[in-house]
Structures are given as structure tokens and as C-alpha cells.
Amino acid sequence: MSALSRKIQHVSDESESGFDVPKLSRSTLNEEVYEQLKQALISGKIAPGSTMTIRSLASSFGISVMPVREALRRLVAEHVLTLLPNRSVSLPVFTRERFNEITRIRTSLEGLAAEEGARHVTPKMLTHMTHLTSLMEAKTAVSHTDTLAWNREFHFTLYTASKMPTLVKMIESLWLQAGPLLHLQQRVFAAQKQPVYVQHHRAIQAIKSGKPAQVRDAIVGDIEDAAEIISAAL
Amino acid sequence: MSALSRKIQHVSDESESGFDVPKLSRSTLNEEVYEQLKQALISGKIAPGSTMTIRSLASSFGISVMPVREALRRLVAEHVLTLLPNRSVSLPVFTRERFNEITRIRTSLEGLAAEEGARHVTPKMLTHMTHLTSLMEAKTAVSHTDTLAWNREFHFTLYTASKMPTLVKMIESLWLQAGPLLHLQQRVFAAQKQPVYVQHHRAIQAIKSGKPAQVRDAIVGDIEDAAEIISAAL
DNA sequence: TTGCGTTTTTTGTGATCACTCATTACAAGC
DNA sequence: GCTTGTAATGAGTGATCACAAAAAACGCAA
Incomplete structure (x- = not known):
């Protein structure tokens, strides 16, 4: 079906601090994409200044555009990626x-x-x-x-x-x-x-x-x- | 058509093309929804602890679910709203x-x-x-x-x-x-x-x-x- | 009335399609 | 040769549909 499989995963349990979050959560596709992109970013696989398109990422992941869209928007909201006036996203160059x-x-x-x-x-x-x-x-x-x-x-x-x-x-x-x-x-x-x-x-x-x-x-x-x-x- | 109308807004007056003035920028629906929700939040129109569903917001805005979805996800990414284990969003109560x-x-x-x-x-x-x-x-x-x-x-x-x-x-x-x-x-x-x-x-x-x-x-x-x-x- | 299992409805997620805008390529005109 | 209008391609946005899971409603039995 797709390169990304739905898995059951533990979500940061923080046992001693006793925070809210539930023990188990099913991961969604957009979260998977988000994690993958994050990994690609911190390992330097994405060149600063490069723009990325939703469709190309979607096809390379083997999924539809929507989860990719949400993942990208999330990274933009977190100031990791920037939204160009063209509404395409890019990894900003580090001045x-x-x-x-x-x-x-x-x-x-x-x-x-x-x-x-x-x-x-x-x-x-x-x-x-x-x-x-x-x-x-x-x-x-x-x-x-x-x-x-x-x-x-x-x-x-x-x-x-x-x-x-x-x-x-x-x-x-x-x-x-x-x-x-x-x-x-x-x-x-x-x-x-x-x-x-x-x-x-x-x-x-x-x-x-x-x-x-x-x-x-x-x-x-x-x-x-x-x-x-x-x-x-x- | 919809409660939210696409508006034309003045952005900047610097026109290098001689006289013709206003640069035009079209705002997207999800940005409109985002701004509306932000306004509702800071004016205290949304009760803390209340959960909101995508579909109900969409119907009250008179638009489809997608722009609402993106706006909500953005607010979640900004830690303004929280994602419940049900994947529905809520305005967290302020402890x-x-x-x-x-x-x-x-x-x-x-x-x-x-x-x-x-x-x-x-x-x-x-x-x-x-x-x-x-x-x-x-x-x-x-x-x-x-x-x-x-x-x-x-x-x-x-x-x-x-x-x-x-x-x-x-x-x-x-x-x-x-x-x-x-x-x-x-x-x-x-x-x-x-x-x-x-x-x-x-x-x-x-x-x-x-x-x-x-x-x-x-x-x-x-x-x-x-x-x-x-x-x-x- | 209360408790529990089943059915129905609601709700979020993801796919697909249609639409609009941006960018590029190309060609016609100066 | 350079500029400019037009077509073609590409890309983001939003609507609609389908599906699965959660929540709510319901019914039945104790």
C-alpha cells in the first residue's frame, strides 16, 4: 500500500512527572510524514534554501497530497520551514x-x-x-x-x-x-x-x-x- | 456563497511600475479562519475547556472542512489549542x-x-x-x-x-x-x-x-x- | 431504574477531483 | 535582438467522497 505503515506507538509517557497525555496513540500519516521530514532536517538531508513541493513529496512517499500538506504546514507554523509568497515552502538559509x-x-x-x-x-x-x-x-x-x-x-x-x-x-x-x-x-x-x-x-x-x-x-x-x-x- | 469573502487588500504602495498603485494579495480561506479564531480567542468568545469540531465550525463558516482543519492544526502547532487523544481540539483550561x-x-x-x-x-x-x-x-x-x-x-x-x-x-x-x-x-x-x-x-x-x-x-x-x-x- | 451490549451517528483522516494562480516557454510584433 | 502577449505546465487551495474509529443513542434484560 504505502511506504508508511500505520503503527501503534508509545507517546512520550513522562512517567515521573505525571503529565496528561494518554499512553497509546495511533499515528496518522501526517504525523509520520512530519517525523520523517524532521529526521531528514536534523540529519541535514535537505539543503537549506531548497524548496519542496507537496506533490513531489507525496509521490515519493507514495501517498496522497493531504498528509504532506499538513506536515509541511505544521513545520511552517513551527518556524522550521518558511512560506514563500508563492505559497510554496522552503528550508530557509541560515544567515x-x-x-x-x-x-x-x-x-x-x-x-x-x-x-x-x-x-x-x-x-x-x-x-x-x-x-x-x-x-x-x-x-x-x-x-x-x-x-x-x-x-x-x-x-x-x-x-x-x-x-x-x-x-x-x-x-x-x-x-x-x-x-x-x-x-x-x-x-x-x-x-x-x-x-x-x-x-x-x-x-x-x-x-x-x-x-x-x-x-x-x-x-x-x-x-x-x-x-x-x-x-x-x- | 460563503460567510468569508475573499478580500482584496492593500499590501504595499511601492510600485516600480510607474503609477499603478496597490499591490494585491489574496488571502486564503484557512488564513481567514485562522484570523477569525484568533480574534474569537483573544476576545474571550470561546470558553476554556470547550472542544470544537471541524464540521460544526465549517458549517457555521459556510465552507468546507478543509480550511477549518488547517486553521485548527495551525493553532495546535502554536500551542494555543490542544489535541485531545480523540484527535479533536479544545481550548485548554488555564491552570x-x-x-x-x-x-x-x-x-x-x-x-x-x-x-x-x-x-x-x-x-x-x-x-x-x-x-x-x-x-x-x-x-x-x-x-x-x-x-x-x-x-x-x-x-x-x-x-x-x-x-x-x-x-x-x-x-x-x-x-x-x-x-x-x-x-x-x-x-x-x-x-x-x-x-x-x-x-x-x-x-x-x-x-x-x-x-x-x-x-x-x-x-x-x-x-x-x-x-x-x-x-x-x- | 440500572447495567450492558448493540446499533446509529458523529467525527477525524485521507484520496481524488476541480479550480485558480504562478511560472515558464514560446512565438509574434516592435 | 529585445520586448510583450499568449499558451502550457506545474503547484497550492478547497470541495466532495469514502472509510474507520470514537461517541452517543438505543434497547433489552436483570
Whole structure:
């Protein structure tokens, strides 16, 4: 029938924070397309500046235009894609101004999430974060994709602990917007013989000693360190 | 034909083709529906917690289901409406936790926008902001809707000056999410014999004396003052 | 009256078709 | 040769239909 199959999937259960959402949800085609496009974006498979048409995407997915339409509109609403005056969508090119703006917003929001998250981190989360950092620093050659995923989980474990779901969603949106550039950072990081995530360690230590403000500083530093690397390669 | 008519609207007057004036732009139905729903939301016409069906909205608009669908999905993507497990949408009820979260995010983002905007405000913008504030403080009885619109314009004039478009869009989204509560604030404010927008004056003075950090403080104070009022009435 | 299983209706999702606008190609005219 | 009007193609928008799942209504038995 189609390349996309209807599956039953778990929707972020967030067990300890006890949020609303139901345990099971059937995925729709437009959600599948949305996820696929998201993956394509963060893995850099889509060239910035390129426009995409509904029909071509639909035919390549083997489905009709409607789910593609909704997925694209959703990404536009999330500021990941932009709507051209022609009403066609494109992946915007990242200017240095836009990158700097996103970075400043990120330091503001993720700083808040980190400081507030630090107040609610459980010991289990902390060991998880420590584990993730050690994984990232392991000498064994790992794929950039994995490292990126670990880094992401490190940050969002902390952010989710803040119990500010709206804030976390906004940060996710920002990460998605910056998506095409994130793996660029990873490449540079990996070029160093042994990448050391100094700010991660600072954050972990600050959490242990119960200094939320220092956790904020560490996370902000982490973002700015990465931004510097990316900005140099832009 | 339909309750929503396609309108021709003036967009810009710069005509490079000699004299012929108005550039024409045709709005789509889903945008119309989106705007209508937005207006209904910020004017409090939709009860929090109420669910809305695509078909009923479509029939009341006199159009087919598709534009309504897209408009609703867009509002969901902007976190204004929520998607229930049934896949129907509803206007979420505002818990005190959610309101506090939104307020904290607002102080963070609008503080940034205010501080950065203060560095780029033109004299013309400043007089405009002063004028808006005096309008809001005028003794003559004005509608809450007007006051709300003036307040909104005051803030966004400052924010837009920051030249951070992504940031401004995110703030707009937050205002929309808080929309149903904003006119609640206005009602309380109007209950005072003569509302005085202290923080507005502080902001204006700080802009004049070139102290962006103080502008930030004033705007943050404005948000927190309003939040206190709303929180008390929640 | 209450509880439960069945039927009917409602509702969201996706496919297909028709329509309009934008863009391009092409050709006629200056 | 360059410009301009016109046809052709492509692409987004919206209407209608079909389908599946959820909700509501109903009926029957305890």
C-alpha cells in the first residue's frame, strides 16, 4: 500500500512527572510524514534554501497530497520551514544574524530551564546525565548521530526536570530550527582528538552541590561554546 | 456563497511600475479562519475547556472542512489549542501552574526583546509609545478592547525594534496563548479610578536615558504586575 | 431504574477531483 | 535582438467522497 505503515506507538509517557497525555496513540500519516521530514532536517538531508513541493513529496512517499500538506504546514507554523509568497515552502538559509538570534533565545530559555530543572533533578536523572556524558567522551569511534542524540538527551533530561512543559516544547522547536547546523558542530567537535564536554561536567557538579544558578551558567556556556564553533564554520 | 469573502487588500504602495498603485494579495480561506479564531480567542468568545469540531465550525463558516482543519492544526502547532487523544481540539483550561510558567517564559523572552529593542528604538517609535501610554491613561471611557490593543502595540513596538523577528514571533505566540486571560487583567485595571501605567513610564524614561537594562526591568515589572492581578483573579 | 451490549451517528483522516494562480516557454510584433 | 502577449505546465487551495474509529443513542434484560 504505502511506504508508511500505520503503527501503534508509545507517546512520550513522562512517567515521573505525571503529565496528561494518554499512553497509546495511533499515528496518522501526517504525523509520520512530519517525523520523517524532521529526521531528514536534523540529519541535514535537505539543503537549506531548497524548496519542496507537496506533490513531489507525496509521490515519493507514495501517498496522497493531504498528509504532506499538513506536515509541511505544521513545520511552517513551527518556524522550521518558511512560506514563500508563492505559497510554496522552503528550508530557509541560515544567515549569521538568524543564527545569532536563535542562539540568544536559546541561552535565555535553556538557561531558565536548566536553572529550574536543577531544582528538581532526581538522583536517577543525574546518573543518567553523567552516563550520557561519559558515553559522548568515550574514545571508541561512534557515529555523529549517536553523539548528537546523547547530547540532546543530556540537555532535555535536565530541561524536562523543570516541569515546565511549554518551555520544553519551545526549546524543542528551537533545536529543530537549528537542526541543520547541529551536526556541523559535532563534526568539529569530533575533529578534536578527545572531545571533552567541560560544561557538562560543570553542570553536573553544580547540580550535585545544589547551585541552580551555576547550572544555568554551565548550560549557557555550553550553548555559547557550541555557537562559537558553528559561527566560525558558517 | 460563503460567510468569508475573499478580500482584496492593500499590501504595499511601492510600485516600480510607474503609477499603478496597490499591490494585491489574496488571502486564503484557512488564513481567514485562522484570523477569525484568533480574534474569537483573544476576545474571550470561546470558553476554556470547550472542544470544537471541524464540521460544526465549517458549517457555521459556510465552507468546507478543509480550511477549518488547517486553521485548527495551525493553532495546535502554536500551542494555543490542544489535541485531545480523540484527535479533536479544545481550548485548554488555564491552570495556575500553566499561567505561572507562561509568565516566567514571558519575562525571560520579553525582557530580552525589551533590552535589545531599547538599543534600536527610533525617536519616532518612542513618541509613538508615549502617545499610546497617554491614550491608555486618558480618563475618557474607552473600550477594553482598545486599551488592550494599545498596550499590545506599545509592547510590540519596542520588541520589534530589537530586529529579532524570530523572538518577536515567539512572543506573539505567548500572547496568543495567554489571550483569554489578558482582557481579565484589563477589567481589573479599569476598575481602578485612574489606571497608571507606572512601568510604561519607567520604560520610556530608561529608553530616553539610554539604559537598556532598566528597560528590561521595567517591562519585566510590567509583566509581573499584570500577572499578579490576573493570578489573584484566577 | 440500572447495567450492558448493540446499533446509529458523529467525527477525524485521507484520496481524488476541480479550480485558480504562478511560472515558464514560446512565438509574434516592435 | 529585445520586448510583450499568449499558451502550457506545474503547484497550492478547497470541495466532495469514502472509510474507520470514537461517541452517543438505543434497547433489552436483570
